[in-house]
Amino acid sequence: MADPSTSLADSLARTVSSVRSARGLSVAALADASGVSRAMIAKVERGAAQPTAVLLGRLAGALGLTLSQLVARAEGEERQVARRDEQPVWTDPATGYVRRAVTSGTGGPLELIEVDLPPGARIGFPAATYAGTHHQVWVLAGRLRFEEGPQVHDLGPGDCLRLGPAQDCAYVNDSDDACRYLVCLVRA
CATH class of the missing domain: 2.60.120.10 (Jelly Rolls)
Structure with missing residues (x-):
């Protein structure tokens, strides 16, 4: 059985990338809006970095979402x-x-x-x-x-x-x- 925190982390990576793309933002534009480096955003989107609450809060805000909305989208089920x-x-x-x-x-x-x-x-x-x-x-x-x-x-x-x-x-x-x-x- 998969570790739920690992699967949520993987899903968060995909969600950040898909929301960014859906909003028409480049990694550089998201970096400018969030104050998070392009390198860190790329790592988060690849699942190569485990994002902190502060980092996710910054990304969510720059994407026009609350942290809860971002997590709920990653969870994917209503x-x-x-x-x-x-x-x-x-x-x-x-x-x-x-x-x-x-x-x-x-x-x-x-x-x-x-x-x-x-x-x-x-x-x-x-x-x-x-x-x-x-x-x-x-x-x-x-x-x-x-x-x-x-x-x-x-x-x-x-x-x-x-x-x-x-x-x-x-x-x-x-x-x-x-x-x-x-x-x-x-x-x-």
């Missing part, structure tokens, strides 16, 4: 019911951040993403990742420091943050315990 054991799970190779796409597919305007952020992890995303979305973060367990541009929000269990206008952001777990949170995105 379901009305998203059973937990069938939800796409992706682990960032750089930080161990685990991301579960709770909602099914790419068809609707709402996305729910459950994230487990390990102690000491920091995941930063450029403003383009949040463009065209309403974005809220609800902390389920642990502590989360959310950096929204120059503003810092310290969040604990049950706290919910509604993001303002799109700007560079970072999810930070500077505690000794794991942090679990739910991200809710609604496309504007």
Whole structure:
């Protein structure tokens, strides 16, 4: 049986390439729009590099997608019911951040993403990742420091943050315990 994370990584490589081509973008144009080098994009598209969450966020934003939409396209299957054991799970190779796409597919305007952020992890995303979305973060367990541009929000269990206008952001777990949170995105 194939390792699900390997097959998802292979599918992500094909998806980035096909979306880029469908948008009429060259590798150089995607590199300019995303801030990711042409060499790295080529490696990602060949499946020769395991992309990080930050890198995928940059590519998704430059392609006009959310990270969840990119992962859902890679997963490739629409379901009305998203059973937990069938939800796409992706682990960032750089930080161990685990991301579960709770909602099914790419068809609707709402996305729910459950994230487990390990102690000491920091995941930063450029403003383009949040463009065209309403974005809220609800902390389920642990502590989360959310950096929204120059503003810092310290969040604990049950706290919910509604993001303002799109700007560079970072999810930070500077505690000794794991942090679990739910991200809710609604496309504007």
